[in-house]
Amino acid sequence: MDIHKIDWSQLPWTPVRPGVERKAFSGSAATLALHRLMPGHEPKPHSHPHEQIAYIVSGTIRFVVGGEEHLLGPGSLLVVPANVEHWGEVVGDEPVINLDVFTPRRPEYA
Numbered sequence: 001m002d003i004h005k006i007d008w009s010q011l012p013w014t015p016v017r018p019g020v021e022r023k024a025f026s027g028s029a030a031t032l033a034l035h036r037l038m039p040g041h042e043p044k045p046h047s048h049p050h051e052q053i054a055y056i057v058s059g060t061i062r063f064v065v066g067g068e069e070h071l072l073g074p075g076s077l078l079v080v081p082a083n084v085e086h087w088g089e090v091v092g093d094e095p096v097i098n099l100d101v102f103t104p105r106r107p108e109y110a
Contacts, residue, residue, distance in 0.1 A: 008034060018042070024109035031106040037061065037096040043087040050102040052080040054088075059096030063088045 006025050013021035019041025024033040031050075037059075045064075054063065056076045063070045063078055065086040070078055080086045090096050102109075 017044070022109070024106070026105045026107070026110055029103060029105055031102040031109050033100045033102065033106075033109055035096075035098050035100060037088065037090050037098070039090045039093050039095065041090060043089045045085050045087040047083050047085045048102075048106075049082050050104060050106060051082050052086075053101040054078045054080065055099045055101075057097040057099055059094045060091040061088045061096045061098065062091050 004025070004027065008023060011023045011025075013023060013036060016022050016035075019038040021036045022033055024031055026032070054072075054077065056072045056074055058074050060071065060073045063072055063086065065078070065080050066084045071091065072078060088096070088098075
């Protein structure tokens with residue numbers, strides 16, 4: 001049995017690009033990533049071979065998935081299918097904290 005334990009508060013934020021930071025943790029089959037997006041960050045449309053489930057912890061974000069726009073606030077969940085172009089943009093002056101689950105795991109987030 002392979003058990004891992006972490007404390008999010010002890011992990012440093014890793015810069016992804018200006019205005020976007022991440023903390024990540026992986027098991028054998030999935031990756032959990034905590035993202036912090038600042039107002040005014042540059043949205044970057046992208047896709048990946050992973051299904052992504054996004055949970056919005058705080059703030060408001062406009063998420064565009066496959067050309068369809070969704071306004072999400074605290075407590076919202078959204079599924080991004082694998083290989084579908086998507087991106088998010090902070091709405092308002094409050095940073096967005098979102099928790100993402102990716103499957104299969106993302107070894108590049110280690």
